[in-house]
Each structure stands twice: as structure tokens, then as C-alpha cells.
Amino acid sequence: MIVRRFFVTVFAATLLVGACGGDPPPPPPPPQPDQDSLRAYNDSVAAAEAARRAEAERLAAERAAEAERQRQIRAARATLEEMVFFDYDMSEIRDDAEATLRAKVDILRASPQVQIRIEGHADDRGSTEYNMALGNRRAEAVRQFLVGFGLAENRFEIVSFGEGRPLEQGATESAWARNRRGQFVITAGANAINPAN
Amino acid sequence: MTVRMVGMRWLLATALGVITMAIGASAAAAQDELPGVSLGLVYANSYLPALAVQPFTGAFGGDMISPQVEAIVGRDLRNSDRFEVIDSLPDALVGSQVDYALWDRLGAVWLVTGEVEGAGDGYMLILELHDVVYGEVRDRGRFRLPSEDDDDFRMAVHRTSDEIVRWATGDPGMAASRIAFTMLGSDGNKEVYVIDSDGENLEQVTDYNSLTESPTWSPDGSRLALASWKTGVPRIYEVDRFGNELRTLPAVRGAGDYVTPTYHPDGRTLAFTVNGSANQSGIFTYDLEAECCLAFLSGGPWYDISPTYSPDGRWLAFNTLRFGDNVPQVMMMPAEGGSAETLSPYEYGGGGFYAAPDWSPKGDLVAFHGRIDRRGRYHILVANLEDGGRVLRQLTSEGNNEAPSWAPDGRHLVFAGERSWGFGLMVVDVTTGRVRSLLGGRRVDLPDWSPALPPA
Known part of the structure; x- marks a missing residue:
């Protein structure tokens, strides 16, 4: 299509030029299509098309890979931020919390720039000031667990909120159990999270 | 003030691990069976003129x-x-x-x-x-x-x-005084408020839109020290009664939670707790006038918190987690640190939850709260140091009751009470056992009674 339109255009231009002169010069010989260059031209267009298609496929694959990587990073981030819970008046790491923390260890090893603030919380029973200490004991227990796997201590800061920041209101066992927790806030390297190797 | 340390050692050796609420005959029975600690709601049947x-x-x-x-x-x-x-x-x-x-x-x-x-x-x-x-x-x-x-x-x-x-x-009164405390707002934050001893003039002191805890009066009643999380981590601040900030205690220990401040009776030394700093948590003091001279008094891998001075400034009572996370106990030690004696009735390996001590301005009594009945309720207790701390008197018998603080008359305590109708600040007279409500229906906590307030 493109090629034919080219020839039509050239022909029309030739007629126009011829119509304007006084003594018309002898008409130029009609252009003869060069079959070789035309084939070469057509081949190059097809090649460009193929290359473009390949590039698009490559980009799509890359995007898919990137999306998968982002999904893994989001999952890693969610794992880093997953809370752990404690027994009443205790700061010992429970078995379920240990599994959660082990998953964090692998991600933290793969993401050396990531730093985390560990927040300790308590339920509202007992003593408000004691609960400040208990929350700190819980955060410290989490930090020592993570450091025990060879992670640098200075990657973790701890803070206790005591009973002051409950997840759930209410004087029920389930609310109390949810409020006795360690929370994790990424304070540095949030853009450098790598999924576990 | 007489502190019978010998009696207290004896207490440590023989005291009850678990004490049951004892009234009347059961109190007598408890005294018979378990010399060392008696507990009861027994008041001197005082005649009021x-x-x-x-x-x-x-x-x-x-x-x-x-x-x-x-x-x-x-x-x-x-x-x-x-x-x-x-x-x-x-x-x-x-x-x-x-x-x-x-x-x-x-x-x-x-x-x-x-x-x-x-x-x-x-x-x-x-x-x-x-x-x-x-x-x-x-x-x-x-x-x-x-x-x-x-x-x-x-x-x-x-x-x-x-x-x-x-x-x-011939005794001092407590009418000319105020109580500082925390109140939970609808936004989930806690701010410091003050109220007069008769329940009038409720005023907001801090407006940090944050957690604010443990307000405590300076000995002259002109300042309050408190812990606030307003920067994200708890630090200790001094403010005047209107909340104007006078000072931020420097984070002299570096990282850690700076909480539970209390003034020495001299007004220039502040004792407080640093939790979670370089594996050394505990009670420190700081010279407010010289702005220096941090001293470590007690603590370590365990946690010592909530210090309170004796009125002569020679002793500190405090709360400790050194026997285990779930068995906080009240101890006392010399004000410059040193060996500590248990004031709450703890027996090694036994249970018992005691917290939030406050030393009476007369020096003879230390009040705290304890989890002492089978339903896990918290009640206000008073240990008499003249008796070597062996006699604990229970001042409340219903609901939950926490964080007692002495009035300047040395016979009234304000505390945070929880009843079926809600939370409130309550005042109990240690002599008669009479309880009155100071501020009801609010989510209040950690009251601290001021000294007698001089003219402005």
C-alpha cells in the first residue's frame, strides 16, 4: 500500500510540473521500479515489525517478572510487618511467634539496608507503668531473637507503648490477646526489600 | 522515720507468696497460720468529733x-x-x-x-x-x-x-492541693489534666495529641514532670501547671524509653526509668540544676521502674521485674542505690503481682496496688514500715483499683478505680476507710497528688 501511494504521488507531481511550463520539455522517462531495492525495503519493514513484536514480548515478560518481583517484595514487606503475640504478663517468644520471626530473618538477611523499629504493646490489665516495662521487655525479646540469628543489633530500635495503643477495645480475652503484641515498622531501606533467597 | 531493715529481711524470708483477701475471722486465721503478713479491711474504729x-x-x-x-x-x-x-x-x-x-x-x-x-x-x-x-x-x-x-x-x-x-x-490538711492525672480522649490519645482536691477546676495541661503518662509534681507544686511519646519515643518533659514546656530531659542514656519520673524532695534531682537501653534498664537520677551527672541506681538485665522517694530523701521504693515478668514486686533501697529489700510479700518461686508504689509524706507508709483476689482483681494496699512492712492493709474491696498517690496530709490516697459504672478517680481515707469519688465517668489513670500549694 505504502509503496503504491508513493508512485502515484510522484506521477501526479510530474504532471503538475509539466502543466506549468510554456514549452513543455520532453517528458522524463517514467520511473522504473527497482525490484531489488523494493524487496530490500519490504524485508526491512518486516524485520522491523518482527523486532518490534519481539521487543513487546520481551517487555511484557519483563513487566510480568517485575510484577512478580513486586508481588514478592510486597509479600516480604508484609512478612516483615507481621505482628507477633504474647502470653499474659509474659515476654517469652511463643512457638507461633517464632515461626513468624524466622520468616523475617531470611528476608532481613537478603535486605541488608532494611532497618526496623520493634514496638512492644501490652493489654490494659495490671499496672499502666508496669505495662510500659512489659512492652519494652517484649520488644527487647524480639530484638534479641533476631540478633541471635546473626543480624546486626543496630538494625533494630525498640520502643514500648505500654497499654496505650490497643488494637482492639474491650475487656475480653480476645481483645486482650490481640493487644499483647510486637509490631514492626520499617524505618529505613523500605525501597531495598528483597525477598528471601 | 524508722525503717526496720531487720524486720524487712525477716519479711523476705517468711512472707506469704499468695495472700487471700481476709476479713474478720479469716483474717484472724491467716494471722494464726502464717505469721509474717496480715491483711485485712480492719480500721481503727475511730471516733469522729x-x-x-x-x-x-x-x-x-x-x-x-x-x-x-x-x-x-x-x-x-x-x-x-x-x-x-x-x-x-x-x-x-x-x-x-x-x-x-x-x-x-x-x-x-x-x-x-x-x-x-x-x-x-x-x-x-x-x-x-x-x-x-x-x-x-x-x-x-x-x-x-x-x-x-x-x-x-x-x-x-x-x-x-x-x-x-x-x-x-495539729495535723496538716490537704484541701489546698491539686491532683494531676491522665485522661484518655476519644481520639485514643492521653493528655495530662489537673483537678482541685474537691473535684472542681478540671483543667487540661498538655495538648500533645499523643500518649502522655506518669505526671508527677515537683516538691514545691510549681512544675510537673511527665513522659510523652510525642516525638514517637517516650521522653521526659517538665512543664508548668498550664502546660508550658520548661525542659526536655536529654536522652542521656542514648536510646531507650524514658518513663516514670519522680522528684527527689530536694526538687533538683529527678529519678526516672530508662527501659531497653544497651541491655541496661533501670532507675537513673539526673541533676536538673547542674544539668548533668547521670547516675545509675539499680536495674540491669531486669527492669526496675516507678521510683518513689521517702520524704527525707534517703530511700527509694520502686517496682521490679527481677523475679520474673509476671511477678512484679515492690522493693526499697538507699536513695544512692545499693542492696534492695522486698516490701511486697513475695516468696521466691511464688506468685504475686504488686506495682505502682508511692511513699507517704509522713514516711511511715508505702501504698501500692496488688492482684490479690481469686478473680484477679486489683486492690489498693498499704504497707506500714514501722511494722517492718509485715502488715498490709487492703483499702479497697470492689472493682479494680490502681496507682495510689498520697495526699499532703499523709492519710488520704487518690487512685484510679474501675467500677461496674465506669472509671474514675477516687479518694480513700486510710484511717476511716471512707471512699469518695473525685471525678467519675472518665477514663482516667496515674493520678499524682500535689504537695500543699502555697499562694500563687
Whole structure:
């Protein structure tokens, strides 16, 4: 299509030029299509098309890979931020919390720039000031667990909120159990999270 | 103050791990079976003399406020829990002249008369305390009151109430004082508030939109130290009563939670807790005047928190987690640190939860709260140091009760109470066991009673 339109255009231009002169010069010989260059031209267009298609496929694959990587990073981030819970008046790491923390260890090893603030919380029973200490004991227990796997201590800061920041209101066992927790806030390297190797 | 350390060692060796609520016969049985600690709701069956308040008179404009002054004084004297107060009597009954025979027939032992005279911008209050039995004036005084629009007006009247208590009993009162505490807002934040000892003048002190905890008065009542999370981590601040910030305690230990401040009676040393700093948590002191000289008193891998000084400044009582996370105990040690003795009835390996100690301004008693009944309820307890801490008196018997703080009279405690109807600040008289509500229906916590407040 493109090629034919080219020839039509050239022909029309030739007629126009011829119509304007006084003594018309002898008409130029009609252009003869060069079959070789035309084939070469057509081949190059097809090649460009193929290359473009390949590039698009490559980009799509890359995007898919990137999306998968982002999904893994989001999952890693969610794992880093997953809370752990404690027994009443205790700061010992429970078995379920240990599994959660082990998953964090692998991600933290793969993401050396990531730093985390560990927040300790308590339920509202007992003593408000004691609960400040208990929350700190819980955060410290989490930090020592993570450091025990060879992670640098200075990657973790701890803070206790005591009973002051409950997840759930209410004087029920389930609310109390949810409020006795360690929370994790990424304070540095949030853009450098790598999924576990 | 006598602290019988020998008795306290004996307590440590023999005290109960678990104490049960003991009333009447069971209290006696507990004493028989387990020498060392007794616990009960037993009060000295104290006789309260009847005190009548004759309607106050007024002159030169003082008649406009004399009923208000009389009402404040009458309520203060009732709150002192030292008298059965007879007031609000009709003028027709009592007249304006003092009639000892009439008051004697009505059963009064003491009679208070008052006259309020206009004087410049304010008033002069002339008070007399009459001994009805002997038919004579026991004491009298003239007190300047500012205008009723002045911020110090009610406090000035409270100071005169405390004078009446001193005339009648020789002991200090507590009417001229305030209580600082935290209150939970609908936004989930906690701010510091103050309220007068009679429940008037509720005022917000801090407006940090954050967690604010453990307000504590300076010994002269001019400043408050508190812990705030407003920067994201808890640090200790000093503010005046209106919340103007005076100082941020530098994070002298580096990282860690800076919490539970308390003033030394000298007013220049602050004791506080740092939790989670370089594996050394515990009680430190800091010289506020020299702005230096951090000293580590106690703690370590365990946690020592909530320090409180004896009134002579030589001892500190505190709460410790050193026996285990779930068995906090109250201990005491010399103010410069050193070996600590257990004040709460802990037996090694046993249970027991005791927290939030506060040392009485008279020096003889340490109040704290403990989880002591089978339902896991918290009650206010008082250990008598004169008895080597062996006798614990339980002052509350319903709901949950936490964080006691002594009034400047050394016989009232304010605490945070939880009842079926909600939360509130309550005051208990250690001598009679009487409880009154100071502020009800609010989510309040960590009250700290001021010293007697001098004129502004």
C-alpha cells in the first residue's frame, strides 16, 4: 500500500510540473521500479515489525517478572510487618511467634539496608507503668531473637507503648490477646526489600 | 522515720507468696497460720468529733460571697474525714450569735464561725474555731482572699480550711492541693489534666495529641514532670501547671524509653526509668540544676521502674521485674542505690503481682496496688514500715483499683478505680476507710497528688 501511494504521488507531481511550463520539455522517462531495492525495503519493514513484536514480548515478560518481583517484595514487606503475640504478663517468644520471626530473618538477611523499629504493646490489665516495662521487655525479646540469628543489633530500635495503643477495645480475652503484641515498622531501606533467597 | 531493715529481711524470708483477701475471722486465721503478713479491711474504729459550721456572715460586700466561702470550707472539712460535719443549718435555728449551749445540745464538739469583709479588690475572711465543750475560742485567724474572679480564689479558701484542720488536730490538711492525672480522649490519645482536691477546676495541661503518662509534681507544686511519646519515643518533659514546656530531659542514656519520673524532695534531682537501653534498664537520677551527672541506681538485665522517694530523701521504693515478668514486686533501697529489700510479700518461686508504689509524706507508709483476689482483681494496699512492712492493709474491696498517690496530709490516697459504672478517680481515707469519688465517668489513670500549694 505504502509503496503504491508513493508512485502515484510522484506521477501526479510530474504532471503538475509539466502543466506549468510554456514549452513543455520532453517528458522524463517514467520511473522504473527497482525490484531489488523494493524487496530490500519490504524485508526491512518486516524485520522491523518482527523486532518490534519481539521487543513487546520481551517487555511484557519483563513487566510480568517485575510484577512478580513486586508481588514478592510486597509479600516480604508484609512478612516483615507481621505482628507477633504474647502470653499474659509474659515476654517469652511463643512457638507461633517464632515461626513468624524466622520468616523475617531470611528476608532481613537478603535486605541488608532494611532497618526496623520493634514496638512492644501490652493489654490494659495490671499496672499502666508496669505495662510500659512489659512492652519494652517484649520488644527487647524480639530484638534479641533476631540478633541471635546473626543480624546486626543496630538494625533494630525498640520502643514500648505500654497499654496505650490497643488494637482492639474491650475487656475480653480476645481483645486482650490481640493487644499483647510486637509490631514492626520499617524505618529505613523500605525501597531495598528483597525477598528471601 | 524508722525503717526496720531487720524486720524487712525477716519479711523476705517468711512472707506469704499468695495472700487471700481476709476479713474478720479469716483474717484472724491467716494471722494464726502464717505469721509474717496480715491483711485485712480492719480500721481503727475511730471516733469522729462533730464539727458544726455556723452560717458565715458578711460585711462591706462580703455578704455576696460568704455563702460560697462557707460551702467550700464545709465541704473541705467533710473531705478531711476528721469530723462529722454539721452545716447548711437554717439561720433561724442558729442565729448569728455564738450559743455554746445550743451547739452542745446539737452534739457539736467543734464550731466554726466565719465573717467575710470586702477589702480592696478582694476580701478578708475572719475565722474562729470554738471548743464547744469548754465554751471558748480555740484559735482564730484573718486571711486575705482575692476577688472571686481570681484564679486563686478557691485555693485561697482551701488554705483556710487546712488551717482549721491544723487548729483542731495539729495535723496538716490537704484541701489546698491539686491532683494531676491522665485522661484518655476519644481520639485514643492521653493528655495530662489537673483537678482541685474537691473535684472542681478540671483543667487540661498538655495538648500533645499523643500518649502522655506518669505526671508527677515537683516538691514545691510549681512544675510537673511527665513522659510523652510525642516525638514517637517516650521522653521526659517538665512543664508548668498550664502546660508550658520548661525542659526536655536529654536522652542521656542514648536510646531507650524514658518513663516514670519522680522528684527527689530536694526538687533538683529527678529519678526516672530508662527501659531497653544497651541491655541496661533501670532507675537513673539526673541533676536538673547542674544539668548533668547521670547516675545509675539499680536495674540491669531486669527492669526496675516507678521510683518513689521517702520524704527525707534517703530511700527509694520502686517496682521490679527481677523475679520474673509476671511477678512484679515492690522493693526499697538507699536513695544512692545499693542492696534492695522486698516490701511486697513475695516468696521466691511464688506468685504475686504488686506495682505502682508511692511513699507517704509522713514516711511511715508505702501504698501500692496488688492482684490479690481469686478473680484477679486489683486492690489498693498499704504497707506500714514501722511494722517492718509485715502488715498490709487492703483499702479497697470492689472493682479494680490502681496507682495510689498520697495526699499532703499523709492519710488520704487518690487512685484510679474501675467500677461496674465506669472509671474514675477516687479518694480513700486510710484511717476511716471512707471512699469518695473525685471525678467519675472518665477514663482516667496515674493520678499524682500535689504537695500543699502555697499562694500563687
